[in-house]
Every structure is written in C-alpha cells, then in structure tokens.
Amino acid sequence: MGLDIRYPIGIMFTLIGGLLVVFGLATYGNTEVYRRSLGININLWWGLVLLAFGLFMLLMAWRAARKAPQASTESEPAKSASSSAQAGSGS
Amino acid sequence: METLRLGWVDYLILLAYTGFVIGIGQALRRYMKTSSDFLMSGRSIPAWVTGLAFISANLGALEVIGMAANGAKYGMMSCHFYWIGAIPAMVFLGVFMMPFYYGSKARSVPEYLKLRFDERVRALNSITFGFMTMLTSGISMHVLADLLQKLLGVRYDLCLLVCAGIVLVYVFKGGLTSAIYTEVLQFFMIVLGFAPVVYLGLRDVGGWQSVKQTLAQVAADPQKLNLGAKALRPDAWTGAWAPMDAATNNPMGVDWFGLSFGLGFVLAFGYWCTNFLVVQRAMAARNMSAARRTPLIAAVPKMFFPALVILPGMIAVALAYTAKDGFSLPTKPAKLSERQVERALPAIAEAVDLGLGGEYAAQTIGQALGNRLKPTEVSAVLEAYKAGAKTAQALRAPLIRAVVPENDYNNVMLAMLRRYCPGGLFGLALTALLASFMSGMAGNVTAFNTIWTYDLYQAYIAPNRSDAHYLWMGRAVTVAGVLLSIACAYLAREYDNIMDMVQLVFGFVNAPLFATFLLGMFWARTTSHGAFYGLLGGTLTSALFHGLTISANNTPSFLKGAWITPLRVFQSEMAQNFWLACFAFTACFVLTVVISLVTKRTKTDAELQGLVYSLTPRLVDRHERWYLRPGLVGVLLLGLCLVLNLIFW
Numbered sequence: 001m002g003l004d005i006r007y008p009i010g011i012m013f014t015l016i017g018g019l020l021v022v023f024g025l026a027t028y029g030n031t032e033v034y035r036r037s038l039g040i041n042i043n044l045w046w047g048l049v050l051l052a053f054g055l056f057m058l059l060m061a062w063r064a065a066r067k068a069p070q071a072s073t074e075s076e077p078a079k080s081a082s083s084s085a086q087a088g089s090g091s
Numbered sequence: 092m093e094t095l096r097l098g099w100v101d102y103l104i105l106l107a108y109t110g111f112v113i114g115i116g117q118a119l120r121r122y123m124k125t126s127s128d129f130l131m132s133g134r135s136i137p138a139w140v141t142g143l144a145f146i147s148a149n150l151g152a153l154e155v156i157g158m159a160a161n162g163a164k165y166g167m168m169s170c171h172f173y174w175i176g177a178i179p180a181m182v183f184l185g186v187f188m189m190p191f192y193y194g195s196k197a198r199s200v201p202e203y204l205k206l207r208f209d210e211r212v213r214a215l216n217s218i219t220f221g222f223m224t225m226l227t228s229g230i231s232m233h234v235l236a237d238l239l240q241k242l243l244g245v246r247y248d249l250c251l252l253v254c255a256g257i258v259l260v261y262v263f264k265g266g267l268t269s270a271i272y273t274e275v276l277q278f279f280m281i282v283l284g285f286a287p288v289v290y291l292g293l294r295d296v297g298g299w300q301s302v303k304q305t306l307a308q309v310a311a312d313p314q315k316l317n318l319g320a321k322a323l324r325p326d327a328w329t330g331a332w333a334p335m336d337a338a339t340n341n342p343m344g345v346d347w348f349g350l351s352f353g354l355g356f357v358l359a360f361g362y363w364c365t366n367f368l369v370v371q372r373a374m375a376a377r378n379m380s381a382a383r384r385t386p387l388i389a390a391v392p393k394m395f396f397p398a399l400v401i402l403p404g405m406i407a408v409a410l411a412y413t414a415k416d417g418f419s420l421p422t423k424p425a426k427l428s429e430r431q432v433e434r435a436l437p438a439i440a441e442a443v444d445l446g447l448g449g450e451y452a453a454q455t456i457g458q459a460l461g462n463r464l465k466p467t468e469v470s471a472v473l474e475a476y477k478a479g480a481k482t483a484q485a486l487r488a489p490l491i492r493a494v495v496p497e498n499d500y501n502n503v504m505l506a507m508l509r510r511y512c513p514g515g516l517f518g519l520a521l522t523a524l525l526a527s528f529m530s531g532m533a534g535n536v537t538a539f540n541t542i543w544t545y546d547l548y549q550a551y552i553a554p555n556r557s558d559a560h561y562l563w564m565g566r567a568v569t570v571a572g573v574l575l576s577i578a579c580a581y582l583a584r585e586y587d588n589i590m591d592m593v594q595l596v597f598g599f600v601n602a603p604l605f606a607t608f609l610l611g612m613f614w615a616r617t618t619s620h621g622a623f624y625g626l627l628g629g630t631l632t633s634a635l636f637h638g639l640t641i642s643a644n645n646t647p648s649f650l651k652g653a654w655i656t657p658l659r660v661f662q663s664e665m666a667q668n669f670w671l672a673c674f675a676f677t678a679c680f681v682l683t684v685v686i687s688l689v690t691k692r693t694k695t696d697a698e699l700q701g702l703v704y705s706l707t708p709r710l711v712d713r714h715e716r717w718y719l720r721p722g723l724v725g726v727l728l729l730g731l732c733l734v735l736n737l738i739f740w
Contacts, residue, residue: 003115003118003119003122003272005115005140005272005275005276008111008114008115008118008272008276009275009276009279011111012107012108012111012276013279013283015107016104016107016108016519019100019103019104019107020100020104020515020516020519023100023514023515024515027515033513033514034513035513036510036511036512036513037291037511037512037513037516038291038294038295038511040291042287042291042513042515042516043100043513043515043516046287046516046519047515049283050283053279053283
C-alpha cells in the first residue's frame with residue numbers, strides 16, 4: 001500500500017512530544033501542577049521521550065524512502081497480479 | 092466521583108491524535124479500488140505493521156481496564172493470560188496454522204472452514220462470530236462512554252457518538268488497511284501513554300520489592316481491602332505459579348491443571364488461533380513469510396504487556412493497603428433492594444432481642460442480607476430499630492450506610508490516571524485510553540464487514556455479483572456495523588448483566604472451536620459431519636456444564652450457572668470458566684473423532700491439499716536468515732516466555 005505508516009506516526013509523536021515539552025517548560029518549577037507526579041516535571045521529560053521517538057520514526061521512514069524507490073515500483077505489478085488471482089479464487 | 096477539567100494542552104493532544112487517525116483514512120482512500128482492497132487490504136502490508144495491528148486489535152478498552160482489574164483482584168496470576176495463554180498460542184498460529192489460512196487463499200476463517208469441511212460449519216461459525224463482534228464492540232463502547240462520563244462529566248451519548256463517528260470515518264474511507272494502520276499508531280499511543288503512569292506508580296510505592304512486601308501483608312489480611320475472606324500464603328498476589336499448588340491457596344481459586352489446560356490450552360488457543368478478528372490482521376500481510384511472522388512479531392511486545400496493564404492494578408492494591416495519601420480502591424455505591432432488607436428483618440429483630448453488639452450482629456445480619464457490614468454502623472441500625480423503625484422502608488437508609496461497599500475493580504486504571512497525571516500527561520493518557528477503545532472497535536467492525544460481505548452476503552444472499560457491488564456492500568456494512576455497535580452499547584447500559592451474558596456465550600462457542608480446527612488441520616480423516624456435530628455437541632456440553640456448576644460466591648441463576656442443579660461448586664467464576672472450557676473442548680474433540688470414524692469422507696486427498704498438514708508440502712526456510720524462520724523464532728519466544736515464568740514464579 002502506498003503510505004509508509006512511519007511518517008504519520010513520526011509526525012504525530014514529534015508534534016505531541018513538542019507540545020508536552022513546551023508545556024513542561026512553561027510550567028517549570030510550578031510545584032502545584034507537579035504535586036501529582038511526585039514533584040517530577042513529567043511533561044518535560046516524557047515530552048522529550050516522545051519527541052525522540054517521533055524523530056526516530058521519521059528518520060526510519062526517510063531512510064526507507066531513499067533506499068528503495070525502485071522496490072516500490074517493482075511490487076506494484078506483483079500486487080495487482082495477486083489481487084486478480086484473489087478475485088478469481090473467490091465465490 | 093468528582094470530575095476533572097481538561098486544560099488546553101490536553102485538548103490539543105486529543106485533537107492531534109484524532110486528526111491523524113482521520114488523516115490516515117483520508118490518505119488511503121484512493122487505494123480502495125476493489126472489495127479485496129477494502130476488506131483484505133489486497134494482501135499487501137509488511138509484517139511489522141500487521142504484527143503490531145495484531146496486538147492492537149485485541150487491545151481494546153476492555154483489555155486495558157479489565158487487566159488492571161484482574162491485577163488488583165488476582166495479582167500476578169493474571170499474567171498467565173499472557174504467558175501461558177497468548178504467547179504459546181500466537182507461536183502455534185504463526186508456525187503451524189498460518190500456512191493453511193494464508194496458503195488456502197481463504198478470505199476469512201469461516202471460509203477456511205467451508206473449504207475444509209462444508210457450508211454448515213461455515214454458516215455456524217460466521218453467524219456466531221458476527222454476533223459476538225457486534226456485542227463486544229458495543230460493550231467496549233459502553234464501558235468507555237461510561238468512563239468518560241464519570242471522569243470528565245461529558246454526556247454519555249455525546250462520547251458514544253463522537254468516538255463511533257471517528258471510527259466510522261476512517262474505516263469507511265480506508266477499510267481494513269486504514270484500521271490496521273491506525274492500529275499501529277494506536278499501539279504506540281497506548282504504550283507511550285500508559286508507561287509514565289506505571290513508572291510514577293512504581294516510584295511512588297518504592298519499587299517492585301516494596302510492592303511485593305506490601306502485597307504479602309495484603310495476602311495475610313485480604314479482608315482489610317475487601318479482597319477475600321481468608322488469609323492466603325504470602326506470595327498469593329505476587330507469585331505466578333507458586334500459589335497454584337492448590338486452588339484454595341490463591342485469590343483466583345484455580346489449581347495449575349485447570350489453568351494450564353483450561354486457560355492456556357483451550358481458551359487461549361481457541362481465541363488466538365481461530366478468532367477472525369486477530370487472524371484477519373495476519374491474513375492481510377503481503378506474503379506467506381510475512382503472514383507467518385505476524386503473530387510472532389506480535390508476541391514480543393505482548394510478552395511484556397503485563398507490566399503495562401496488570402502491574403498498575405497490583406500497585407493500586409499496595410497503595411490502598413498502606414492508604415498512602417489517603418488512596419483507596421474505588422468502590423461501587425452500595426445498593427440494597429427492599430426485598431433484601433425484608434429478608435434481614437428477622438435477623439435484626441433477633442439481634443435487638445438478644446442485645447447483641449457490633450461484631451456479631453454485623454455478621455448475622457450481613458449473612459441474611461448477603462453483604463458485608465461495618466460493625467460500627469450496625470449499632471446505628473439497631474438503635475433505629477429500637478426507636479421504632481421496624482419496616483424495611485425505614486431501615487433501608489441506615490443499612491445502606493452500614494454496607495461495606497464492593498470494590499469497583501474496573502475503575503482501578505482510572506484511579507491511577509487521576510492520581511498521577513498532571514495536565515498535559517493527563518491528555519496523553521486519556522488519548523491512550525481513547526486509542527485503545529478505537530482500535531478495539533475498528534477491529535470488530537472490519538472483521539464483521541468481511542464476514543458479512545464474503546461469508547454471508549456473497550455466499551448465501553447475493554452470489555455472482557460484480558466486485559464493485561461487494562465493495563459497495565463492504566462500505567455499507569461498515570456503517571451498519573457502527574450503528575449496531577451503538578445499539579449494543581445502549582443495550583449494555585440498560586442491562587447490567589449483558590456483559591456476563593456475552594462472556595458466557597463467548598465461552599460456550601469459543602471453547603470447543605479449537606478442537607474442530609486442530610482436528611481439521613492435522614487429521615485428514617476428519618469429516619464434515621464429524622466437525623459439525625462435534626462443534627454442536629461441544630457447545631451443548633458447555634451449556635450443560637454451566638447448568639450443573641456454580642461459583643462459591645454466586646447464587647444459582649441462568650447467568651451464573653447451576654440452573655439445572657449445583658452438582659459441583661467452584662472457588663471462583665474464573666475456575667468455573669476454565670473447567671467449562673476443558674470439558675467443552677474434550678467433548679468436541681472426542682465427538683468429532685468418533686463421528687468422523689463412522690462417517691464417510693466427502694473430500695478427497697487432492698481437495699484437501701493446502702488445507703491439511705499431512706497433505707501439504709512443507710515450507711522450506713532453511714536458507715533464510717534466522718529471524719525469517721518462524722520455527723526458530725517460535726522456539727526462542729517460548730524460551731523467553733519460560734524465563735519470565737521462572738523469574739516471577
């Protein structure tokens with residue numbers, strides 16, 4: 001299928017991670033907010049983890065796209081062949 | 092329960108997630124050209140994607156909430172749903188069964204049954220399965236909407252419609268592919284959303300060692316948290332195998348044989364190897380090798396899931412025992428009907444006459460009521476009685492105050508989220524909860540529309556139509572499936588016990604099914620008559636077994652069992668379920684074998700090629716790299732699973 005799922009995953013977690021980091025920095029030192037999380041600025045730290053994960057996914061997707069532009073054109077006829085065989089074997 | 096307010100960060104996170112799942116559906120829309128694209132993803136997806144979707148489809152809201160509940164109620168033994176249940180079954184599916192599902196070109200599990208046996212078996216399986224998917228989907232929607240209502244004060248109907256609407260949009264547009272792709276996104280969302288909560292919880296109680304110590308104290312005095320009446324051995328909540336030497340030694344009330352055979356062999360293999368909801372993910376893989384690796388890849392994270400979903404429940408019990416910062420287990424509001432109070436009136440009268448005090452009066456009155464009572468509050472009831480309140484009507488209010496409320500285990504996960512999540516992280520955890528719900532629902536809807544379109548509509552209602560017609564039908568059934576789920580959600584809201592009902596029927600149907608598949612795939616002599624009547628006989632055996640047994644804490648009823656006569660009493664519902672599975676499986680197995688031996692085969696060896704193990708050429712993978720060889724990877728996974736069992740023995 002034409003979409004590499006790593007792009008949306010990567011972008012989404014980069015965004016959400018970034019959001020948490022910004023919020024974590026904005027509430028830095030606010031003991032009232034972080035009383036629940038045992039005094040740890042969990043938004044900042046976990047935001048960084050999500051950010052790193054998102055960027056890693058993007059990197060993997062980017063590498064795969066650069067490495068195999070020919071592989072995707074190759075799989076196209078093979079795929080349509082298998083789906084027509086599928087339709088034939090049905091009913 | 093007081094409601095929480097969401098901040099702007101929380102809303103933004105929710106919004107980002109929703110935008111992405113809908114966006115994925117939108118992006119996949121242009122690839123949906125045939126019914127095969129829509130209902131089977133055109134068999135074109137890489138193994139790691141189908142692998143993660145394989146777990147995610149099963150990881151519905153019910154699993155996240157239910158496993159935390161099990162963790163609190165039964166402790167470490169809940170891990171067996173993973174370590175002796177899921178993992179070996181997933182390895183078996185990948186190594187032995189996938190070649191037949193994928194290689195036979197069947198488009199669904201019921202279609203495999205048709206190729207192997209005949210139309211009767213297919214119809215039986217697809218109809219029961221169709222019902223089950225809609226009901227489970229509806230129940231899981233109900234649980235989530237109810238939860239959000241309690242947590243945020245959002246209206247029930249609004250939650251239901253908005254969540255179902257989002258699922259509808261992305262499944263309608265991108266079909267199975269869209270469901271699978273979003274399931275991968277949801278998998279990461281669920282893991283990354285709950286992980287910080289578990290970390291904070293573990294840090295709060297002081298690490299695993301301290302959880303173990305506190306739970307040992309709980310085992311000595313489970314009554315303090317209303318977790319059971321009698322003291323158990325110290326490792327009852329923290330040992331996976333040690334407390335199972337006898338059924339009376341552990342909170343689940345099962346011994347090692349009932350658990351290994353009932354849960355491990357029958358229920359787990361029945362679920363993971365024959366349930367189209369999960370098998371469909373593997374069938375969408377791009378080739379045989381990817382299809383076989385799907386459940387194996389899924390097994391790796393699955394093995395460590397107990398840390399994410401069961402551990403929070405155990406931490407909650409530990410926290411509640413030490414009452415850290417006033418934490419307590421969530422409870423259900425006490426309810427008493429006037430009829431119940433009526434029954435307790437003689438006991439109250441007697442206690443007043445004899446001048447009994449707190450502890451003893453609480454016990455006798457409690458017995459008559461069927462509830463545990465707080466001795467301190469019971470004296471108020473006795474005072475009221477002495478003061479002239481002698482009717483059930485007048486005594487109900489003070490009695491309700493005296494009842495020790497039952498634990499609401501289903502709210503344990505929620506209690507943990509509330510305790511540890513500041514704004515920001517709370518949005519993330521809430522999104523994870525929504526993600527788990529949506530992945531479960533999308534999984535059910537996509538399985539339902541394939542079964543309906545191919546196994547019921549094309550097979551019996553409208554055969555030989557154009558593919559465009561079946562694509563249209565697939566889309567239409569997606570809408571119908573979502574609407575049916577919503578209807579089932581309202582049904583579940585109306586009738587409290589519908590959940591028990593569904594689980595019951597699920598057990599009836601699922602338990603014998605694995606015997607049919609096992610014999611069908613590995614014994615060429617199995618005949619269609621044998622399979623059909625064996626399956627029917629197995630299901631009837633379940634019903635009969637259920638009518639003759641009961642769990643110790645239940646009264647005989649149509650739902651709880653012993654509606655014929657209580658021949659055998661089990662320690663817990665769990666034990667009753669496991670033994671039911673054992674009997675149903677054995678009955679189906681024996682019946683199928685016997686009937687097969689006395690009936691004629693209707694399929695020749697040539698027809699069964701690709702469907703039965705002994706008649707199918709072996710797949711040779713010796714020249715592949717090690718991680719592409721399912722047999723080898725399977726052995727490694729089982730070894731790893733064994734190590735986990737030993738560590739937490």
